[in-house]
Amino acid sequence: MSEEQSSIERAIERALAQGRYSRRGFLRRAGQGALVAGSALSLPAILAACGIKPGTGSSAGASNTIVPLPSSPAGQVDWANWPAYIDIDDNGKYPTIEKFTKETGIKVTYTEAINDNEEFFGKIQPDLANGNPTGYDIITMTDWMIERLIRLDYLQPLDKSKVPNFDANVQPLFNDPWYDKGNKYSMAWQSGITGIGYNPKLTGRKITSFDDLLDPKFKGKVGMFSEMRDTMSLCLLSLGVKPEDATLADVEKAKTKLLGPAKAGQFRNFYGNEYYDELSNGNLALTIAWSGDISQMKLYDNHDVEFVIPDSGGVLFIDNMCIPKAAEHPLDAHLLMNFWYDPANAAVLEEYVGYFSPVKGVAEQVTKDADAAVAGGDQETADALKVVAATSYPTAESLKNVYNYKILKGDEEKKWNEAFNEVVTG
Amino acid sequence: MLRRYRGLVPYLFLVPGGLWLLAFFVVPMLVMASVSLQQGSLSTGYELTWNFGIYPEAIVHWAPQFVRSIVYSLIVTVLTLAIGYPMAYTIAFLGGRLKNVLLLLVILPFFTSFLIRTLSWKLILADNGIVLGTLKEAGLLAESFRLIATPIAVISGLTYNFLPFMVLPLYVALEKVDPRLVEAATDLYASRLQAFLRVTLPLSMPGVFAGSLLTFIPAVGDFINAAILGSRDTTMIGNVIQRLFLNTNDYPQAAALGFVLMAAILAMVIVYARVVGGEELTQG
Numbered sequence: 001m002s003e004e005q006s007s008i009e010r011a012i013e014r015a016l017a018q019g020r021y022s023r024r025g026f027l028r029r030a031g032q033g034a035l036v037a038g039s040a041l042s043l044p045a046i047l048a049a050c051g052i053k054p055g056t057g058s059s060a061g062a063s064n065t066i067v068p069l070p071s072s073p074a075g076q077v078d079w080a081n082w083p084a085y086i087d088i089d090d091n092g093k094y095p096t097i098e099k100f101t102k103e104t105g106i107k108v109t110y111t112e113a114i115n116d117n118e119e120f121f122g123k124i125q126p127d128l129a130n131g132n133p134t135g136y137d138i139i140t141m142t143d144w145m146i147e148r149l150i151r152l153d154y155l156q157p158l159d160k161s162k163v164p165n166f167d168a169n170v171q172p173l174f175n176d177p178w179y180d181k182g183n184k185y186s187m188a189w190q191s192g193i194t195g196i197g198y199n200p201k202l203t204g205r206k207i208t209s210f211d212d213l214l215d216p217k218f219k220g221k222v223g224m225f226s227e228m229r230d231t232m233s234l235c236l237l238s239l240g241v242k243p244e245d246a247t248l249a250d251v252e253k254a255k256t257k258l259l260g261p262a263k264a265g266q267f268r269n270f271y272g273n274e275y276y277d278e279l280s281n282g283n284l285a286l287t288i289a290w291s292g293d294i295s296q297m298k299l300y301d302n303h304d305v306e307f308v309i310p311d312s313g314g315v316l317f318i319d320n321m322c323i324p325k326a327a328e329h330p331l332d333a334h335l336l337m338n339f340w341y342d343p344a345n346a347a348v349l350e351e352y353v354g355y356f357s358p359v360k361g362v363a364e365q366v367t368k369d370a371d372a373a374v375a376g377g378d379q380e381t382a383d384a385l386k387v388v389a390a391t392s393y394p395t396a397e398s399l400k401n402v403y404n405y406k407i408l409k410g411d412e413e414k415k416w417n418e419a420f421n422e423v424v425t426g
Numbered sequence: 427m428l429r430r431y432r433g434l435v436p437y438l439f440l441v442p443g444g445l446w447l448l449a450f451f452v453v454p455m456l457v458m459a460s461v462s463l464q465q466g467s468l469s470t471g472y473e474l475t476w477n478f479g480i481y482p483e484a485i486v487h488w489a490p491q492f493v494r495s496i497v498y499s500l501i502v503t504v505l506t507l508a509i510g511y512p513m514a515y516t517i518a519f520l521g522g523r524l525k526n527v528l529l530l531l532v533i534l535p536f537f538t539s540f541l542i543r544t545l546s547w548k549l550i551l552a553d554n555g556i557v558l559g560t561l562k563e564a565g566l567l568a569e570s571f572r573l574i575a576t577p578i579a580v581i582s583g584l585t586y587n588f589l590p591f592m593v594l595p596l597y598v599a600l601e602k603v604d605p606r607l608v609e610a611a612t613d614l615y616a617s618r619l620q621a622f623l624r625v626t627l628p629l630s631m632p633g634v635f636a637g638s639l640l641t642f643i644p645a646v647g648d649f650i651n652a653a654i655l656g657s658r659d660t661t662m663i664g665n666v667i668q669r670l671f672l673n674t675n676d677y678p679q680a681a682a683l684g685f686v687l688m689a690a691i692l693a694m695v696i697v698y699a700r701v702v703g704g705e706e707l708t709q710g
Binding site: 270283 | 468675
């Protein structure tokens with residue numbers, strides 16, 4: 001399959017997705033799974049494989065020297081983010097980014113270049129290893145990948161004096177996180193919980209545990225994630241093992257636990273983002289799911305669906321903005337990151353994206369907007385915004401039962417992947 | 427002076443194509459060959475260790491997916507031939523003034539993207555979608571019946587997507603068949619069936635040969651149909667390579683699988699050419 005073909009396809013798909021979701025003024029993160037397929041075997045991926053150098057800092061440890069920032073902005077910032085992970089209007093424009101450009105005069109080149117952490121890492125890794133600019137000033141990566149990027153010394157430390165909004169407004173959960181102590185390199189973008197989404201009308205009962213996914217009663221109506229870390233972490237938790245403590249023997253057990261049902265046809269498929277439609281249209285009765293998706297589905301696509309953190313535990317994931325080494329416009333990147341930690345801007349984002357916001361005051365702002373909508377006579381929008389406000393930060397109770405991904409290095413990661421590949425390929 | 431170099435002219439014409447092949451085929455192939463023999467991981471770096479052991483390892487490990495890809499593609503080739511031959515025949519001999527319109531219709535699906543076409547099948551054949559939902563409501567199908575996430579869906583998707591690749595070469599071959607030869611055969615007391623079997627069909631074999639190669643080869647390596655319309659149990663070798671490349675970052679094994687696939691296809695094509703006789707094609 002040619003590169004050209006896939007990029008066209010992705011553009012079309014994106015256009016469709018945008019048209020579809022922006023009509024209701026609400027976006028979800030879409031286009032991960034099937035679209036990754038479209039980008040497979042692109043030239044960068046092939047070249048990435050050619051003569052790959054190790055991370056420069058793998059032995060020396062990450063350096064903490066703050067690269068001096070230029071004294072004035074360059075007027076340009078390049079940002080790679082996930083599809084449908086920002087507010088967008090009916091014309092395909094990004095209102096809040098335009099607001100930033102108006103305020104600062106800095107032009108933002110916003111690309112939805114990331115469909116998968118590993119895939120994107122593979123694309124930028126050769127540049128990072130050689131100390132070349134990747135072409136991006138900000139990239140949005142998930143927590144465990146941030147840990148890897150820091151470990152390999154691929155990220156530029158943040159100059160905290162340029163991001164004052166962070167210390168002023170960051171929610172406690174996203175301050176000083178496990179993958180980046182002291183937020184030296186990263187600032188959370190959005191966050192959510194990996195758990196189970198289900199349709200009670202189809203399951204006929206309340207779903208409470210991971211083992212419900214393996215109940216033969218639901219054979220062929222169960223979805224799993226093709227994302228190794230999510231599926232394996234939930235399965236390990238169901239075996240009573242915290243992902244962080246999991247040994248290879250535990251992974252083997254988790255594999256065995258999944259392999260039997262997989263061979264028996266228990267799972268309809270292993271999904272990326274496309275699980276959303278499958279659950280929403282009733283092809284799936286229950287599936288591994290991301291919390292933010294299910295709250296959106298409940299609001300807009302299927303009122304029946306519910307999200308539950310399995311009693312054995314869920315996984316908290318945090319996507320973060322960070323600046324790759326040798327970025328060409330680092331000061332502009334700081335300014336943009338700071339901009340998003342203004343509650344007024346973060347609230348607009350929250351109303352569109354609907355995951356957990358890392359910024360204080362967002363729930364209040366969204367509630368205000370809901371009240372304004374009531375006053376304006378738009379009850380439907382008001383109801384939606386109220387739900388968004390209520391789910392813009394995890395409850396203390398839900399946080400009691402969520403865990404982090406394990407930091408996987410080298411051979412251990414390979415072993416996990418091998419075990420999981422056996423489960424997902426029949 | 428000029429005359430002396432005239433013999434070089436044909437070779438000069440080959441330069442652009444040759445350079446293109448060198449840059450986009452030979453060089454990537456060499457890179458991939460080197461990658462397949464490296465060991466390591468993205469974070470520690472890869473080193474060329476001439477690890478030939480990866481080849482038997484990869485073949486053994488992924489044999490079921492190899493076999494499945496080949497079986498699916500053979501079925502797809504037969505199906506496209508069965509559907510495509512009558513189509514091409516009709517257009518070539520009975521198309522009349524509509525020929526161009528009919529040909530346009532054959533390639534019309536190409537005006538939309540491969541991915542979108544495949545995704546739309548997912549919608550059309552959804553468990554409770556426009557087709558199955560209606561049949562289920564009419565009581566003609568069991569509630570649990572489904573097409574998506576089954577081998578039938580994957581094979582149908584492949585057949586649908588590759589049909590034009592079969593029809594077009596068949597059409598070209600059939601177009602060239604001189605109707606007067608068929609006429610002559612019937613004059614010599616051949617029945618219409620005999621005339622077809624002994625004149626038209628043999629003369630259209632180059633089209634059958636080209637069409638089946640154009641269908642079979644891309645179908646074996648396809649991963650989009652299996653990814654969108656299939657399930658775990660329809661995993662094809664393309665899906666494995668894609669997963670190893672992009673999700674697992676196991677470049678060496680993915681590269682090795684690519685070469686194994688290429689070698690397997692090449693071997694099958696050679697056998698096929700011997701049996702069906704690619705001679706007409708090369709002489710054509």
